[in-house]
Ligand SMILES: NC(=O)C1=CN([C@@H]2O[C@H](COP(=O)(O)OP(=O)(O)OC[C@H]3O[C@@H](n4cnc5c(N)ncnc54)[C@H](OP(=O)(O)O)[C@@H]3O)[C@@H](O)[C@H]2O)C=CC1
């Protein structure tokens with residue numbers, strides 16, 4: 001529940017770019033409770049962004065590189081396969097393709113677009129050893145090449161739009177976000193690791209991405225894909241004062257609280273939550289409650305003021 005002094009949201013976020021950008025929301029909108037299940041919703045953020053952004057003078061060429069085609073990443077790929085065509089119009093894009101895929105060992109680079117119905121076999125059989133620098137350079141090059149842009153600078157305003165989607169839970173990947181932004185990539189991620197790191201690091205990335213006109217989209221790092229951060233941004237941007245936020249912010253804990261009964265083994269309930277796809281890749285991240293646990297933070301910033309709400313951990 002969000003307690004706030006309410007005033008109507010009269011303005012959307014100010015556009016920090018001078019052309020259309022794309023956000024690929026993480027593919028997860030969960031409903032937690034005794035009948036918990038995962039429902040996927042990839043495109044909410046995308047369509048929201050396309051409404052908010054000015055119409056570009058040239059159609060965009062959107063090239064996506066996805067790292068981490070696990071539970072979340074593969075659901076996102078399924079949704080892209082299903083909906084990419086429909087998005088071309090709303091996004092004012094001539095091309096919308098996943099041009100690179102990588103897991104912890106291998107990468108698959110296809111400037112013309114990865115086969116979204118065959119990526120699993122292709123990555124396993126035709127993948128090359130992972131080289132993150134090559135991977136990210138290939139995404140920006142594919143965006144530029146497909147756009148026919150005269151500029152080879154991926155950060156120059158223009159129709160080339162290179163998006164890095166990080167669907168890992170890896171520090172190694174998230175710590176490279178500043179480098180990715182410098183290479184001209186927008187970043188979209190459900191990975192909580194960067195946002196839960198040092199605040200100064202977050203500020204540096206925010207400033208860098210503003211200077212480079214890139215987006216860092218992290219809505220799905222909080223609230224299991226529910227629009228928590230954008231709602232808070234909207235409230236703060238229009239002068240509201242958030243007094244308190246209440247709720248069980250961890251879906252895993254919510255499931256465990258609803259499921260556990262005397263006589264059950266706690267470890268079985270945790271294993272069940274993992275099997276249902278609710279937990280982090282390492283469920284100890286959900287359970288530990290230590291200060292490094294990313295799930296216990298809500299992180300919002302507005303015009304230089306950063307909020308980090310540390311949630312009270314009930315033991
Ligand atoms: N599960 C959920 O309900 C939700 C999860 N999230 C977040 O989504 C992210 C992914 O979670 P989930 O899909 O469940 O995790 P999975 O374990 O299913 O998938 C993780 C993927 O990341 C890859 N990976 C791991 N480390 C690296 C690395 N260093 N370099 C490249 N690839 C790597 C893995 O590759 P490999 O197979 O080779 O190990 C795998 O493809 C996490 O950050 C999580 O917090 C967000 C919202 C909900």
Ligand SMILES: N[C@@H](CC=O)C(=O)O
Pocket residue numbers: 221224249250251252253278279280286295
């Ligand atoms: N592990 C998280 C889900 C993903 O963010 C949770 O339990 O809330």
